[in-house]
Amino acid sequence: MIVRELELDLDAFEGPFDLLLTLVLREELELAEVDVVEIVLSFCSRLEERGRLDLDACGEFLVLVAALLELKARGLFPEEELELSELEPEEAAEELARRLADYRRMKEAAAWLSERLEGESERFFRLGPAPLAPRIERQLAPQDPERLGAALRMLAAEPPSVSLGHMALRFPPVSQFLERFRAVLRRRRRFDFASEVAGLSRIEAAVAFLAMLELRKAGEVSLEQASSFAPIRVTRAGVEAREQEWIARSA
Amino acid sequence: MDRPLRLISANPVDRLARIVEGLLVVASQPLSVEDLAVAADDDAERIETALRLLADRYGEGRSGIVLERVAGGWAFRASREAAEACARLFERPVERGLSAAAVETLAIVAYLGPCTRPDIARIRGVAADSVVAGLVERGLIAEAGRDVEAAGAIRYKTTPLFERVFGLESLAALPRLEDLGGETDEIRERLEAVAEKRPA
Numbered sequence: 001m002i003v004r005e006l007e008l009d010l011d012a013f014e015g016p017f018d019l020l021l022t023l024v025l026r027e028e029l030e031l032a033e034v035d036v037v038e039i040v041l042s043f044c045s046r047l048e049e050r051g052r053l054d055l056d057a058c059g060e061f062l063v064l065v066a067a068l069l070e071l072k073a074r075g076l077f078p079e080e081e082l083e084l085s086e087l088e089p090e091e092a093a094e095e096l097a098r099r100l101a102d103y104r105r106m107k108e109a110a111a112w113l114s115e116r117l118e119g120e121s122e123r124f125f126r127l128g129p130a131p132l133a134p135r136i137e138r139q140l141a142p143q144d145p146e147r148l149g150a151a152l153r154m155l156a157a158e159p160p161s162v163s164l165g166h167m168a169l170r171f172p173p174v175s176q177f178l179e180r181f182r183a184v185l186r187r188r189r190r191f192d193f194a195s196e197v198a199g200l201s202r203i204e205a206a207v208a209f210l211a212m213l214e215l216r217k218a219g220e221v222s223l224e225q226a227s228s229f230a231p232i233r234v235t236r237a238g239v240e241a242r243e244q245e246w247i248a249r250s251a
Numbered sequence: 252m253d254r255p256l257r258l259i260s261a262n263p264v265d266r267l268a269r270i271v272e273g274l275l276v277v278a279s280q281p282l283s284v285e286d287l288a289v290a291a292d293d294d295a296e297r298i299e300t301a302l303r304l305l306a307d308r309y310g311e312g313r314s315g316i317v318l319e320r321v322a323g324g325w326a327f328r329a330s331r332e333a334a335e336a337c338a339r340l341f342e343r344p345v346e347r348g349l350s351a352a353a354v355e356t357l358a359i360v361a362y363l364g365p366c367t368r369p370d371i372a373r374i375r376g377v378a379a380d381s382v383v384a385g386l387v388e389r390g391l392i393a394e395a396g397r398d399v400e401a402a403g404a405i406r407y408k409t410t411p412l413f414e415r416v417f418g419l420e421s422l423a424a425l426p427r428l429e430d431l432g433g434e435t436d437e438i439r440e441r442l443e444a445v446a447e448k449r450p451a
Contacts, residue, residue: 106359112425112431116419117417
């Protein structure tokens with residue numbers, strides 16, 4: 001029989017004994033909530049089932065349970081750990097006897113009280129509502145009504161409306177640039193895109209670029225750019241063709 | 252000493268007794284001699300005389316109402332004769348279902364109070380939180396400040412209601428702790444006897 005594999009079914013834990021010990025040592029399980037008696041009972045019933053006394057298992061079990069009990073005791077009285085560990089065995093026995101005596105006296109006192117209560121069960125008396133609760137008298141310091149008024153006025157005022165201006169991107173319409181470019185091209189045959197949009201915002205320049213593409217799509221202009229990032233030249237449609245013809249002719 | 256006088260209705264002590272009687276009827280908790288003296292605007296000695304007169308009048312077997320000295324004062328209660336009838340009509344919720352753990356805790360607070368929950372746990376060997384909360388709810392114990400040395404833990408003491416429920420004149424009416432069991436010597440002898448039986 002292997003003690004560490006002893007299956008436990010406790011209120012606070014279910015699984016093998018070994019896992020319980022691991023959880024306790026890792027402080028993932030509160031030992032105060034573990035009923036050690038239940039563990040002992042589980043072990044005893046398992047022992048009984050086997051029908052023969054396994055001394056090795058008993059010894060191992062005793063060591064483990066003793067350690068568990070010591071841990072539990074320390075957990076219950078953490079502040080006394082140091083104080084008790086310094087005691088000699090005789091002193092410890094004396095201390096234990098003193099504590100047991102204290103507890104026994106209190107048990108006797110409790111028995112006396114129980115007896116007394118039994119004897120006093122014939123005493124009926126009137127109890128007012130919350131008879132002995134101390135009465136709470138709340139006293140406010142003198143208050144200035146003007147301050148209350150000021151506070152209320154502050155609350156009653158309409159809060160300033162929050163600007164949502166930054167939330168919307170305002171694009172100028174593409175048509176605006178279409179008109180503008182057409183007007184330019186009526187005066188001149190070609191223009192540099194960059195110089196035409198100089199001084200505009202990034203958004204406006206983008207819209208202007210779209211307008212330029214729109215004109216190209218409609219066949220109103222032709223575009224040329226010598227290399228990447230070189231100036232884009234916009235030429236009125238037809239002009240280029242005529243120039244090409246002219247070049248071809250002059251060649 | 253004033254007994255013959257009580258038959259004379261014009262006697263001032265008799266008049267005072269009627270006033271004290273009225274005060275005790277109105278009160279829902281025991282009134283001390285001092286409380287009564289202030290309310291009746293009379294001196295404590297004469298109040299005591301009046302109380303003796305009333306206690307005689309409101310005694311067991313004489314009246315359905317009994318005047319008793321309890322919880323540091325004086326209060327009316329029903330006579331024992333009426334107890335059975337009272338029990339049919341009224342509950343005694345304060346002490347109903349008081350567990351053994353609760354009575355033990357009550358004893359500890361009564362003798363050692365004001366004391367903290369860790370103090371109680373140290374004597375009983377188990378956590379006292381729920382038992383203490385139950386006793387507070389019943390009104391048998393109440394908070395009595397904080398223990399500065401024990402990280403500000405709340406201290407508890409028994410209430411006048413505790414004395415009243417248990418029929419105690421005051422906490423001094425509890426038996427002396429030294430007279431109760433728990434002889435240290437005897438317990439130590441038993442421990443040693445167990446130790447001797449252990450094979451070396």
